[in-house]
Amino acid sequence: MARSMHVRRPATLASLAAELGVSRTTVSNAYNRPDQLSPELRRRVLETARRLGYPGPDPVARSLRTRKAGAVGLLLTENLSYAFRDPAAIGFLEGLALACEDAGTGLLLVPANPEREDVAAVHRAGVDGFVVYSVPDDDPHLAAVLERPVPTVVCDQPDLGNVDRVGIDDQAAMNSLARHLIALGHRRIGVVCMRLARDRNDGYVTRERQRSAHFHVQRARLAGLAEAFAEVGVEWSAVPVVERFDHTIASGASAAAQVLDRDPQITALICTSDILALGALGEARKRGLNVPHDLTITGFDGIREAEQAGLTTVRQPVLEKGRAAGKLLLDPAERTRPRSVTLSTELVVGATAAAPRGAVEERWFGP
Amino acid sequence: MARSMHVRRPATLASLAAELGVSRTTVSNAYNRPDQLSPELRRRVLETARRLGYPGPDPVARSLRTRKAGAVGLLLTENLSYAFRDPAAIGFLEGLALACEDAGTGLLLVPANPEREDVAAVHRAGVDGFVVYSVPDDDPHLAAVLERPVPTVVCDQPDLGNVDRVGIDDQAAMNSLARHLIALGHRRIGVVCMRLARDRNDGYVTRERQRSAHFHVQRARLAGLAEAFAEVGVEWSAVPVVERFDHTIASGASAAAQVLDRDPQITALICTSDILALGALGEARKRGLNVPHDLTITGFDGIREAEQAGLTTVRQPVLEKGRAAGKLLLDPAERTRPRSVTLSTELVVGATAAAPRGAVEERWFGP
DNA sequence: TGAAGTGACCGTAACGGTTCAGAACCAATT
DNA sequence: AATTGGTTCTGAACCGTTACGGTCACTTCA
Numbered sequence: 085m086a087r088s089m090h091v092r093r094p095a096t097l098a099s100l101a102a103e104l105g106v107s108r109t110t111v112s113n114a115y116n117r118p119d120q121l122s123p124e125l126r127r128r129v130l131e132t133a134r135r136l137g138y139p140g141p142d143p144v145a146r147s148l149r150t151r152k153a154g155a156v157g158l159l160l161t162e163n164l165s166y167a168f169r170d171p172a173a174i175g176f177l178e179g180l181a182l183a184c185e186d187a188g189t190g191l192l193l194v195p196a197n198p199e200r201e202d203v204a205a206v207h208r209a210g211v212d213g214f215v216v217y218s219v220p221d222d223d224p225h226l227a228a229v230l231e232r233p234v235p236t237v238v239c240d241q242p243d244l245g246n247v248d249r250v251g252i253d254d255q256a257a258m259n260s261l262a263r264h265l266i267a268l269g270h271r272r273i274g275v276v277c278m279r280l281a282r283d284r285n286d287g288y289v290t291r292e293r294q295r296s297a298h299f300h301v302q303r304a305r306l307a308g309l310a311e312a313f314a315e316v317g318v319e320w321s322a323v324p325v326v327e328r329f330d331h332t333i334a335s336g337a338s339a340a341a342q343v344l345d346r347d348p349q350i351t352a353l354i355c356t357s358d359i360l361a362l363g364a365l366g367e368a369r370k371r372g373l374n375v376p377h378d379l380t381i382t383g384f385d386g387i388r389e390a391e392q393a394g395l396t397t398v399r400q401p402v403l404e405k406g407r408a409a410g411k412l413l414l415d416p417a418e419r420t421r422p423r424s425v426t427l428s429t430e431l432v433v434g435a436t437a438a439a440p441r442g443a444v445e446e447r448w449f450g451p
Numbered sequence: 452m453a454r455s456m457h458v459r460r461p462a463t464l465a466s467l468a469a470e471l472g473v474s475r476t477t478v479s480n481a482y483n484r485p486d487q488l489s490p491e492l493r494r495r496v497l498e499t500a501r502r503l504g505y506p507g508p509d510p511v512a513r514s515l516r517t518r519k520a521g522a523v524g525l526l527l528t529e530n531l532s533y534a535f536r537d538p539a540a541i542g543f544l545e546g547l548a549l550a551c552e553d554a555g556t557g558l559l560l561v562p563a564n565p566e567r568e569d570v571a572a573v574h575r576a577g578v579d580g581f582v583v584y585s586v587p588d589d590d591p592h593l594a595a596v597l598e599r600p601v602p603t604v605v606c607d608q609p610d611l612g613n614v615d616r617v618g619i620d621d622q623a624a625m626n627s628l629a630r631h632l633i634a635l636g637h638r639r640i641g642v643v644c645m646r647l648a649r650d651r652n653d654g655y656v657t658r659e660r661q662r663s664a665h666f667h668v669q670r671a672r673l674a675g676l677a678e679a680f681a682e683v684g685v686e687w688s689a690v691p692v693v694e695r696f697d698h699t700i701a702s703g704a705s706a707a708a709q710v711l712d713r714d715p716q717i718t719a720l721i722c723t724s725d726i727l728a729l730g731a732l733g734e735a736r737k738r739g740l741n742v743p744h745d746l747t748i749t750g751f752d753g754i755r756e757a758e759q760a761g762l763t764t765v766r767q768p769v770l771e772k773g774r775a776a777g778k779l780l781l782d783p784a785e786r787t788r789p790r791s792v793t794l795s796t797e798l799v800v801g802a803t804a805a806a807p808r809g810a811v812e813e814r815w816f817g818p
Numbered sequence: 819t820g821a822a823g824t825g826a827c828c829g830t831a832a833c834g835g836t837t838c839a840g841a842a843c844c845a846a847t848t
Numbered sequence: 849a850a851t852t853g854g855t856t857c858t859g860a861a862c863c864g865t866t867a868c869g870g871t872c873a874c875t876t877c878a
Contacts, residue, residue: 094600096834107858112836121856139600144514144577145834148863153511154575155559164552168545178535184562185531188569190576191560192522195552202555208521209557210510210577233461233506463864474828479866488826512864515833 095138104132115141147210155190156413157211159229161219164195170331170359171387175402176217176239182403183410196225198282203228213413216241220282220298237413239405242300249424250409254301257398257429258308261382262354264396264431266316268439270352270380273318274343275309275325276336276364277356278302284329287342291321305356305384324350328360336363337370340381344371351380351440358383358390358397365393365436376438386432396437399430462505471499482508514577522557523780524578526596528586531562537698537726538754542769543584543606549770550777563592565649570595580780583608587649587665604780606772609667616791617776621668624765624796625675628749629721631763631798633683635806637719637747640685641710642676642692643703643731644723645669651696654709658688672723672751691717695727703730704737707748711738718747718807725750725757725764732760732803743805753799763804766797 101108106125113120114129121129133140147153158180160167167173184191189212195205196219206228214229218240229236230247237248265273280289280297294310297303310320324347328335340353340363353368355361361383365375373379376396383390386399408425468475473492480487481496488496500507514520525547527534534540551558556579562572563586573595581596585607596603597614604615632640647656647664661677664670677687691714695702707720707730720735722728728750732742740746743763750757753766775792 097836098834108835109837109859110857113857116836125856137600139598140574141836142515142834143575144511144520145863146575146836147511147577148509148515148834148865149836151863153577154572155577157557164548164558165545168541168548174535174541178532181531181535181560184560185564188562188572190524190562190572191531193548193551193558193560195555195557197552205521205555205557207507208510208513210514210520210522231506464866465864475865476829476867477827480827483866492826508866509864512833513866515835515864516866518833 095133095136097138097141100129100133100136100138103136104129112141144210153210153212154188155192155211156184156410157192157194157206157209157214157229159194159196159206159214159216159219159225161196161198161223161225163197164193166331167193171389172357172385172400172402173217175387176406176409179403179406179408180215180410181406183407183414187410187414189414194225198223206232213237215239215409215413217409218299218301221300222282222298235413237409239409240301243424244422246422248412248422250405250412250427251301251425252400252405252427252429254304255308255311257400257431258305258356258384259312260431261384261396261398262309262312264433265352265354265380265382265437266312268380268437270440271313271316271318272347272350272440273313273323273352273354274347274350275306275323275354275356276339276343276360277306277325277327278331278360279329280327285327286329286335286339287326289325289327293327294325302356309354331357331359333359333363333366336360337367338363340364340367344368344379352437353379353381355381355383358385358387358395361395361397361436362389362393365395376436377441380437380440382437386430390434391432394435395432396434397432399432401427401429462500462503464505464508467496467500467503467505470503471496479508511577520577520579521555522559522578523551523777524559524561524573524576524581524596526561526563526573526581526583526586526592528563528565528590528592530564531560533698534560538756539724539752539767539769540584542754543773543776546770546773546775547582547777548773550774550781554777554781556781561592565590573599580604582606582776582780584776585666585668588667589649589665602780604776606776607668610791611789613789615779615789617772617779617794618792619767619772619794619796621671622675622678624767624798625672625723625751626679627798628751628763628765629676629679631800632719632721632747632749632804633679635747635804637807638680638683638685639714639717639807640680640690640719640721641714641717642673642690642721642723643706643710643727644673644692644694645698645727646696647694652694653696653702653706654693656692656694660694661692669723676721698724698726700726700730700733703727704734705730707731707734711735711746719804720746720748722748722750725752725754725762728762728764728803729756729760732762743803744808747804747807749804753797757801758799761802762799763801764799766799768794768796 097108097111101111114126192211194209201224203224206225213235216238219226239250243249280302294306324343326339326342328339353364355364361381364381368375368379375381383395383397386397390397464475464478468478478496481493559578561576568591570591573592580602583605586593606617610616647669661673691710693706693709695706720731722731728748731748735742735746742748750762750764753764757764
């Protein structure tokens, strides 16, 4: 009766030890180092634990003492749920999860909603390290992560100099795609890209905004395009580049519409992601344009949906990126100077790119 | 020089307080309750922190003291990466992530590889609660979670009596799908289901194994089928039920092949998931069967790929399931008796189910 | 002028463990 | 008899923080 009046304090290692008349050390050993005590005593400890409802050593207290959390944090800076909607992000997550699993480590998704600039979640995260995936380089969450005294791996970020990095050569990859289109004869192009900064700017992009883009990946891809087309005399500032904040198929479609409305004479529409390209593909179809003969459309990423659509694109190893990031972070090896892993990409020649009609005629009537 | 000889102990709240000549409490307040000290002192504290390289209060120590981890654990018991491959699981994750985000809480993916029965990860997880999603009811990880003294929400599990639950009525949902097929005239059916227990059993399933299946969802769906078909006089033990351990399109195809090879006279193949059904669809196509006229095929889940394929299936609100689980877990409201949320499902009549040829003839020649 | 407030800061006691250097004991060896 | 070695268990320090209940100086008000 009276027993039930006060809240029964939950059992702890100490109370268990007291009950048994042994030291805390011994109880701890019963759980963590069975070889340090006699089997008989261990049995008694575990049995008493069960009787008292002791759930085993508290993970947080243990983490404090051992300085190991057994988890890595992942910073995405999108609404967390975004990660589960974008195929490339999912692939990355899968790779990262694989690496974590191999190491028996948990993966903590850190809520980093870009709207409320609440960095507290980064400070609260009990993790042994961070992986940062594709956030703007001026993101306060990224800054908060870098201040934490734990190892960090950034992915799809510019080289920060003092942390490990995983990525691809976006500029070179996009450059090679551009050269492919140039070889096909394209000179009048339009571009659809993902968001370039934290502010929403659904529309045309100035040269300056391209240069100062805070998303490294987008900046590099645009640079790769500009570089290639400049070489063949295309004046980049005349190339229409349209940006979309939301990374969805619908965004791709509307962006394509915007470009085609103003510049119907373009022969190729280069998108900086497959998702956007799939949207553009839909828009072209809606307009009765024959892809690739009326309009070439290309993407970037190499997601499965793109493959099914026969998209000409650049395939990047998203799963490997995640896995590499995890391995780098969890690798107990010498953590000397910051390491950098650059994975290779592959130009996927699909069915959505072909010589523009003009180029075909040129060849036809040529010498 | 000499300074660099020994490892500089990282700054702590205490060392910072000592340096400043104030109490630890004050430093703590500088971070957590700015209103508790003068702006001037707070400024000094933060500045000194920067100078000493103090990264702010240690999250683990804080968690220990406040008894809040700021994260919820998710137990999946598949290879972690599985979650990122199955559309239904992804939808669940997305919903759960949304709920966590709303609450500013992290989401910890607990590595629970079913192969090595290593429950340690569950013990190590510093979380304020657990969500358990679709694990076998005899899974040791589940048992370990239930022993932890934190609130838990199970999803797609049998009612455990003492923890919150989120799910759908799998039996009723499958029952209504079955009735739909029965109304169409189907009596000779085959079934393809997901794994029923932790052991691999790629092949026919005995009645006993169905009854004792450790995956509640599969057991309930099979029961719903059996129930409906028994009502119209179909002897369930004669119905071929084939199980597949791996939940992939390829598995669905091979399972369909296995059924069709032995029982080519069936008019409908009922799959307990869309993924399996998509595989079956492929196999049917490969065999030159006309779906639905030669063979009716149905799924379960209502994933997007199924919709695109025009699959007749049952749609369940996977995202809502995740969100509901998160809300239940994070809801600060009266945590009285265990709560149970059952979400509704919807029969999706697609293009992969039709009356069997026989039934058409019957009607043709009927009275 | 004395009582009651108020703002700013502090001391102590947890929070629940792990770890490491021994202590105590016993058997076997020298 | 003294030494050695091995097991089994203990004591005390430590991990870094926050909660709680103060103290103390300085208004404010009747």
